[in-house]
Amino acid sequence: MSRLAHLARRRTILGISLALLLVVAVLVSAVIGQFSVSPSEVVGSLLRAIGIPNSWAPDDPTAEAALWVIRFPRIVMAIAVGAALAIAGAVMQAIFGNPLAEPGVVGVSSGAALGAALAIVTGLLAYGEWTIAVLAFAGGLAATLLVYGVSRANGRTEVVTLLLTGIAVNAFGGAGLAFLLFMAGTASREQIVFWQLGSLSGSLWRESLFVLVVAAIGTVIAVALGRRYDLLALGERNARHLGIHVERLRFWSIVLVALLTGAAVAFVGIIAFVGLVVPHLMRMIIGPSHRALLVASAFGGALLIVVADLLSRTLVPGAELPIGLLTSLIGGPFFFFLLWRQRRASGGWA
Amino acid sequence: MTGIRVESVSIELGGRMVVDGVDIEIPTGELLALVGPNGAGKSTLLAALSGERQADSGRVLVGDRPVREYPPLELARIRSMLTQDNAVSFPFLVSEVVEMGRSPWARIAERDRDADAIDTATRRTDITHLLERRFTELSGGERARVSLARVLAQDTPIVLLDEPTAALDLRHQEDVLRIARELAEEGRTVVVVLHDLSLAGAYADRVALMEDGRMRAIGTPVDVLTEQLVSEVYGVDVEVLVRDGRPLIIPRR
Numbered sequence: 350m351s352r353l354a355h356l357a358r359r360r361t362i363l364g365i366s367l368a369l370l371l372v373v374a375v376l377v378s379a380v381i382g383q384f385s386v387s388p389s390e391v392v393g394s395l396l397r398a399i400g401i402p403n404s405w406a407p408d409d410p411t412a413e414a415a416l417w418v419i420r421f422p423r424i425v426m427a428i429a430v431g432a433a434l435a436i437a438g439a440v441m442q443a444i445f446g447n448p449l450a451e452p453g454v455v456g457v458s459s460g461a462a463l464g465a466a467l468a469i470v471t472g473l474l475a476y477g478e479w480t481i482a483v484l485a486f487a488g489g490l491a492a493t494l495l496v497y498g499v500s501r502a503n504g505r506t507e508v509v510t511l512l513l514t515g516i517a518v519n520a521f522g523g524a525g526l527a528f529l530l531f532m533a534g535t536a537s538r539e540q541i542v543f544w545q546l547g548s549l550s551g552s553l554w555r556e557s558l559f560v561l562v563v564a565a566i567g568t569v570i571a572v573a574l575g576r577r578y579d580l581l582a583l584g585e586r587n588a589r590h591l592g593i594h595v596e597r598l599r600f601w602s603i604v605l606v607a608l609l610t611g612a613a614v615a616f617v618g619i620i621a622f623v624g625l626v627v628p629h630l631m632r633m634i635i636g637p638s639h640r641a642l643l644v645a646s647a648f649g650g651a652l653l654i655v656v657a658d659l660l661s662r663t664l665v666p667g668a669e670l671p672i673g674l675l676t677s678l679i680g681g682p683f684f685f686f687l688l689w690r691q692r693r694a695s696g697g698w699a
Numbered sequence: 700m701t702g703i704r705v706e707s708v709s710i711e712l713g714g715r716m717v718v719d720g721v722d723i724e725i726p727t728g729e730l731l732a733l734v735g736p737n738g739a740g741k742s743t744l745l746a747a748l749s750g751e752r753q754a755d756s757g758r759v760l761v762g763d764r765p766v767r768e769y770p771p772l773e774l775a776r777i778r779s780m781l782t783q784d785n786a787v788s789f790p791f792l793v794s795e796v797v798e799m800g801r802s803p804w805a806r807i808a809e810r811d812r813d814a815d816a817i818d819t820a821t822r823r824t825d826i827t828h829l830l831e832r833r834f835t836e837l838s839g840g841e842r843a844r845v846s847l848a849r850v851l852a853q854d855t856p857i858v859l860l861d862e863p864t865a866a867l868d869l870r871h872q873e874d875v876l877r878i879a880r881e882l883a884e885e886g887r888t889v890v891v892v893l894h895d896l897s898l899a900g901a902y903a904d905r906v907a908l909m910e911d912g913r914m915r916a917i918g919t920p921v922d923v924l925t926e927q928l929v930s931e932v933y934g935v936d937v938e939v940l941v942r943d944g945r946p947l948i949i950p951r952r
Contacts, residue, residue, distance in 0.1 A: 352792055352831040446788040580799055582788040583849075589751060590782070591853070592775030592803040637789030 356636045360645070363634055367648040371428075374655045378424050381663055384415045391416065426552035427658045428651040429561035430613040431623060435650025436564070436571050437609040438624020439631075439643055441493075443578035444602045445501070446585075447511055448629060449687060452610040453621030453680075455496045455511060456518025457489050461607075461614035463525045464488025466541045470533045482559075486611030492518050493603045493610075547618035547673025549658050556616045563612040567605055568647045574598065575640035582637065620673045622680020623650055629687065701762040701777060701856040702726045702888055703748055708757035709912075710743055717743045719912035720757070725890060727856070730883035732899035732920075733892045735909035736933055741892045742783075742861055744909070748890060749780045749859050761857065775803035778857035781850045783865065785842045787834045793845050794830040797821060800852030812854075820851035823878050825871070839866040847875065851882075858882055860891045864898065876902040900924050900946040908932060920946050 379391045386407065393405025394416050407413055434452065441450040441457075452458045464484035467473070473480050500514040530541055571578075577598055580588040589595050613620070631645040654672070661670040703725040710718040718740045725731050733741045746752040747759055750766035759766045761777060769777070779800070787796060797820060801813045821827050824844045829837065834845060843866045850858065860879065864872040872895070880902050883889045893899040899906055900920035907917040908924075910932045916923045924946040926939045936951040 353794055356792075448789065576802060576805070579791070579795075580802055582791060583796070583799060584782075584784045584786060584788075586751065586782050586784055587846075589771065590749060590775065590778075590780045591799065592772035594771050632789065636795075637791055638795060 356638075360635045360641050363631070363645055364648070367645065367652060371648060371652045371655065374652055374659065375424055375428075378427075378655055378659045379416060379420050381659065382415065382420060384411065386412050386416060422554045422557045423549050423552045423658065424655060425554075425557040425561055426549050426617065427654040429557060429564040430549070430617050430620065431627075431650035431652065431654030432647040433560060433564040433567060433609040433613045433650075434620060434623040435627040435646040435653075436568050436624075436643060437606045437613075439628035439639070439646045440571050440578070440602050440609075441606050441624065442628060443581055443639060444599050444606075445497075445511065446581065448632070449625070449684070449691070450511060451622065451625035452489070452493075452606065453619065453623075454625060454684070455492075455500075455515040456522055457492045457496070457606065457610050458614055458619045458621060459519050459522030459526070460492025460495075461485040461489035461611045462544050462619050463522045463529075464491075464611070465544055465615055466526055466529045469537050469540050469544075470529045482612065482615035485615035486607055488522075489611040489614065490604065490607035492522065493607050497599070497603055543671075544614075544618040545673070546671030547620040547676075548661075548669065548671055549617050549654075550662070550669055552616065560612050560616055563608060564647070567609045568643065570605060571643045572640055574602070575638075575643055578639040579637075618671075618673060620654070621677050622684065623653060623676055625687075626676075626680050626683050627653055629683075702729075703857065703890070704760040705744075705748070706757050706760065708744070708747055708754040708759060710740075710747060710752060711755050712743070716912050718747065718754075721909075721912075721914045723907060723914065723917065725888055727888050728883055728886045729904045730879055730889045730891070730902060732903035732906045733890060733909065734894070734896060734899050734906060735915070738911075739909040740912040741909055745780075745859055745861050745890065745892055749778060750774055751780075772803055775853070775855075776807075777855055778859060779850045779853035779855040780859040781847055781861055781863050783861050785839075785846045785866075790833045790835045792830070793826065793832050793834055793837070796834050796845055797826075797830070797848045797852050800849035800854075803853060816852045816854045820848040823851060823874075823881075824848040825874060840868060840871060843867055844871060847878075851878070855887070857888045858890075860889070862892050862894065864893065864895065872898060896924055896929065896948040897946070900948065924948055 376388055376391060380386055380388050389405040390407040390412060393403050394407055394413060396403050397406040438451045441452060442448050464487050465481050468481040468484040496514050496518055500510045526541060526545065530538055533541060577593050580591050580593050585595050627649040628642060628646045631642055631649055635641055635645060657672050657675050661672045661675050664670055705721055705723045708718055708721050709716060721744060733745065735741050743752065747754050750769065753767060797817055801816060821830065824847050826844050826848050829841060829845065837845065847863055863875045867875065876898055879889050879891055903920060905918060906920050906923040908915045915932055916928055921941060921944060924939060926937055929937050929948060938949045938951055940947040
């Protein structure tokens, strides 16, 4: 079988596996918690909600409330955030021409967090209850433009430059956050700490649905641009000679990354490394062609965050681990592995 | 028609005139070799021909229309360009890379024509056996040939090649120039930047010799690649043998 056909078959298998795993993860996540609900009750409750009366649905209003007020919005948030961050990572890697670019690593997430924190501390409500989201987006956009502006040379980004820029942006974002912590009252302080560590607890329906809509739109746009991202892998000049409007593509992609990251960060805080680990694993399985890669990354990211959230609230009985801690625990060593591999392949840090 | 006309083009880079008042007319069906010492401005001039670089003064016309006025996609269906940048950021398969050359024709060309163009390009560049490999696993010379195949797959009336023979062995150097020759005979306009003067002399219709951004001489290979002119421009004593009306340039050692 040719390698191309082989990749096509892998794509199908991966797609089906991810979809099945996601369904299982969602069910397990809905079942497990302080208030126990059986799997059949979960399925029954869902069926009833879409208008199919059945005998499985729970009679206990507490179970119904636990599912619909607490667990389902949280699961939807996990799916949306995972997809948004994974897509943001894959798009960033495409426009930086570097597989190590990622919103958390290069400082887009801390830019967004700084924006969010600013809104919390100053009590700014210029855009009503969405102020935090808007400022998170603005912070993320500013950070992305900054990193993009300073770290590129000849249409590519060297790893060293990218990481050093990331250190600088993260340091600045960290200092800003620290300053805001220093200025803030106790209540805002707790809120900011929560932003730095990331958590999905207390997700509300309207927030979850908002992030879900952003993630879905972002995925559709990114997939539509997929062919162009493929050409960008040839380098900026070659892409231009193939008729790509490189500057325009880059600019709108940066806006897309900031939007996806900002939407995710605004409601759940910094969850690092999702955008790095997920697209990379998918690329290893189905190859770098962006259209399939982006779709797979969206599902893979959703799966990862649903599972990570499940672990974060079950690993330690009676307490919740911050989810950002978990993803960084996995992502840190993985990032190191990628660096090591890339260095071995290229014989240097370029 | 899709010839190229360069009208007193000047390009300044970092305070230096890299291209200085160059005029050339390249008719359809011609293979023009652009030669000259390092830093003479060959690649910059080629970048101006491709529409990539804006001339500071003067203009480049592609088929009677300034090259900078074409929308990128339309231009990509008229001219293809092989740059010296052969890197690919992610491990795409060779077949996928060659197929990228067809992207300007997406939703325009029939599938048959895509398949034909890709097939012709891979056979011409001798990379059929590499199609299943990952681009990132290839040697420098193989990458150069795959990039050339991608450019050929673009199937444009104007083909610009920036040092296409740089990483290639003797046989593949000859292959590339033979392909360039065939392209010109098919009625395409082909401009090749070359360092090997004998190679340029053997295949080109005309040779354009650049020195310090200026067009020093342009004409048939025997007229331009003379002992006196080459020795002077390159600052090295050469002997020129003429075989079958084609010059062979040998440094005196």
